[in-house]
Amino acid sequence: xxxxxxxxxxxxxxxxxxxxxxxxxxxxxxxxxxxxxxxxxxxxxxxxxxxxxxxxxxxxxxxxxxxxxxxxxxxxxxxxxxxxxxxxxxxxxxxxxxxxxxxxxxxxxxxxxxxxxxxxxxxxxxxxxxxxxxxxxxxxxxxxxxxxxxxxxxxxxxxxxxxxxxxxxxxxxxxxxxxxxxxxxxxxxxxxxxxxxxxxxxxxxxxxxxxxxxxxxxxxxxxxxxxxxxxxxxxxxxxxxxxxxxxxxxxxxxxxxxxxxxxxxxxxxxxx
Ligand code: FES
Numbered sequence: 001x002x003x004x005x006x007x008x009x010x011x012x013x014x015x016x017x018x019x020x021x022x023x024x025x026x027x028x029x030x031x032x033x034x035x036x037x038x039x040x041x042x043x044x045x046x047x048x049x050x051x052x053x054x055x056x057x058x059x060x061x062x063x064x065x066x067x068x069x070x071x072x073x074x075x076x077x078x079x080x081x082x083x084x085x086x087x088x089x090x091x092x093x094x095x096x097x098x099x100x101x102x103x104x105x106x107x108x109x110x111x112x113x114x115x116x117x118x119x120x121x122x123x124x125x126x127x128x129x130x131x132x133x134x135x136x137x138x139x140x141x142x143x144x145x146x147x148x149x150x151x152x153x154x155x156x157x158x159x160x161x162x163x164x165x166x167x168x169x170x171x172x173x174x175x176x177x178x179x180x181x182x183x184x185x186x187x188x189x190x191x192x193x194x195x196x197x198x199x200x201x202x203x204x205x206x207x208x209x210x211x212x213x214x215x216x217x218x219x220x221x222x223x224x225x226x227x228x229x230x231x232x233x234x235x236x237x238x239x240x241x242x243x244x245x246x247x248x249x250x251x252x253x254x255x256x257x258x259x260x261x262x263x264x265x266x267x268x269x270x271x272x
Contacts, residue, residue, distance in 0.1 A: 026134045033130040037123035044120060047249060051107065054256055055099035059263035063179040065171075065189045065272075067259040068196060068252050070099040072167045084167060102164070109161040112154035114208050115245050155209040165201045172197040187272050189258060196248075196255040203248035206237035 027033065051069060054060075060070035061082035072084035076092045094101055110116050121127045128135035143151050172193040178185035204210070215231035218224055237244070262272045 023134075027130075027132055029130070029132055033133055037126070037129045040119045040123035043249075044116075044123065047253065050253060050256075051103065054260070055103050056097050057099075057260060058097065059260045060099060062259065062263040062272075063181070064175050064177040064185065065193065065259045065262060066174075067256045067263070068168055068171070068193075068200075069103070069256045071171050072102060072164075073098050074101060105157065105160040106164050108153070109157040109164075109204075110245075110249070112151050112157055113245065114154070115242050117151060155212075158204070158207050158209040158213075161204045161207075165197070165204045168193075168200055169197040189262060189272050192251075192255045192258050196251040199244065199248040199251045202237060203241070203244040205234060206241045206244050208238065208241070210234055211238050 054067065054069040060067040061073070061079050063081055066073065066082050070082075073079075073082040074084060074088060075090045075094045075098045076088045077094070078088065078098050080086065090101065122129055125137075126135055127137055127140070141148075143149060172190075175187075175190040175193045176185055177183050211231065211234045214234050215221065215224065215227040218227060218231075221228040221231075258267070261267045
């Protein structure tokens with residue numbers, strides 16, 4: 001039987017001493033509280049492994065589709081049709097696969113996202129693994145010290161993510177061409193890339209940093225009606241940020257896998 005001790009730990013403020021029960025058990029929860037962190041751990045691990053594999057895979061382009069994990073393609077190692085606006089600003093000095101060049105931007109955006117932070121603090125560091133479950137760590141230093149203070153760069157990753165989102169939207173528009181460059185093509189790949197672009201952009205603008213940028217510092221909404229409207233819209237999306245994080249993560253993997261299957265000849269036109 002679980003024993004609840006009445007004695008307060010030394011050194012804590014009197015108010016906390018009265019409120020906090022000392023429980024020897026790791027948790028009194030009887031539900032499957034471990035399921036959510038376990039699934040999150042598995043999904044995020046699979047996502048990272050796939051992302052690294054995709055960055056090294058060279059089947060990332062087939063007219064008119066480019067795989068999202070490798071876009072924008074900025075080096076001369078990229079197929080000419082795959083280059084962003086036909087441009088290769090990095091030239092040939094980058095010796096590694098082109099996908100590795102841009103992986104840090106969307107990767108850093110998700111890594112420092114407020115929602116993902118909560119999910120991987122719980123599932124990877126067990127800090128804590130779930131509500132009302134003891135964490136294994138003896139102390140908590142928060143995000144105000146090194147190294148976690150670095151998470152504050154999130155707002156800068158947000159600016160980069162907006163650019164990446166716009167480029168993926170541009171890629172989705174180009175997917176309305178056929179393999180000969182004629183407009184009017186609508187293949188399964190077109191639909192997948194369009195849905196992915198919408199989810200990526202929606203996830204990006206539902207970001208807490210975006211909400212803050214729209215009207216976070218205003219004292220009088222009445223003096224800034226347009227910013228207030230933008231803030232109201234972003235706030236509604238922001239309430240769905242967790243769902244958008246998962247939906248866009250799944251969609252970007254589906255879109256990326258699909259384009260690579262077409263590029264490898266496993267899925268063939270005209271059905272592609
Ligand atoms: Fe999640 Fe900014 S808080 S993307």
